[in-house]
Amino acid sequence: xxxxxxxxxxxxxxxxxxxxxxxxxxxxxxxxxxxxxxxxxxxxxxxxxxxxxxxxxxxxxxxxxxxxxxxxxxxxxxxxxxxxxxxxxxxxxxxxxxxxxxxxxxxxxxxxxxxxxxxxxxxxxxxxxxxxxxxxxxxxxxxxxxxxxxxxxxxxxxxxxxxxxxxxxxxxxxxxxxxxxxxxxxxxxxxxxxxxxxxxxxxxxxxxxxxxxxxxxxxxxxxxxxxxxxxxxxxxxxxxxx
Numbered sequence: 076x077x078x079x080x081x082x083x084x085x086x087x088x089x090x091x092x093x094x095x096x097x098x099x100x101x102x103x104x105x106x107x108x109x110x111x112x113x114x115x116x117x118x119x120x121x122x123x124x125x126x127x128x129x130x131x132x133x134x135x136x137x138x139x140x141x142x143x144x145x146x147x148x149x150x151x152x153x154x155x156x157x158x159x160x161x162x163x164x165x166x167x168x169x170x171x172x173x174x175x176x177x178x179x180x181x182x183x184x185x186x187x188x189x190x191x192x193x194x195x196x197x198x199x200x201x202x203x204x205x206x207x208x209x210x211x212x213x214x215x216x217x218x219x220x221x222x223x224x225x226x227x228x229x230x231x232x233x234x235x236x237x238x239x240x241x242x243x244x245x246x247x248x249x250x251x252x253x254x255x256x257x258x259x260x261x262x263x264x265x266x267x268x269x270x271x272x273x274x275x276x277x278x279x280x281x282x283x284x285x286x287x288x289x290x291x292x293x294x295x296x297x298x299x300x301x302x303x304x305x306x307x308x309x310x311x312x313x314x315x316x317x
Contacts, residue, residue: 078290080126081298083119084138084147087129088112091281094173095148102306124298133157140164142288145295146302152178152256152279156216166285166316168303174281176256178216180223180274183245183252184267191272192227195252199231202251209233213244214254216276223254223276242266291317 085099085106086092096106105120106127117127128144136153138144140161148171154161182189189195202210210232214220217234224232235250242262244250254276257263263270283306285299300313 079294081295082126082144084128084130084135084144086132098171139284139286142286145286145289147284150174150279151282152277156218159218164288167282168285169283171281176258176279178256178276179270181253181263181268181270184269196229199229211235211250212252213237213241213250216254219276220254285317287317
């Protein structure tokens, strides 16, 4: 891999990898993974100037923000979560029409008087006086949660970082409410949770994303434009944005 090689990171497993391969394949850019599922380096057929890396989706977001890769496929939610100002370091080039999910605030069904963020602010303000502790929020989305709650004037809470099934946290007593992603809402309903009326934090989907922080030489910019042209067109002014 040389300094003039265009590096693309794609999800390393599961449906995100399958869908990414499908999207690229439809543009006659077949992704090749010669070492199989255990290999982390690949290529694109008939594109010798392009190197493909297979990373977890969350890692792709971090590497795009840092500029260690040039292009990546990952969820827009992961870009916003990876760093407070992460979205400023990338260009969202093209939504890929898969991986749809909403980042939401959900509370137990039993909280019948809490229907919006204003109600939740009232609960948070006197929760410690009533229960002797802060309101607890289970989430994997720490940055997004802090920003959204600050925007609604809520500061009286504690985040419980979730490593497993976030939806189960209220029922188990690990947390009082959650911030998580949902696509159908079925898992929330199964765990007796409901989304607040104004509890939508972010609508997300898989996107083709370009790093502003990468080392963009004139040759790599030309390679980027050629690749994006094959995939359906170059966004206006992409060369001046990176």
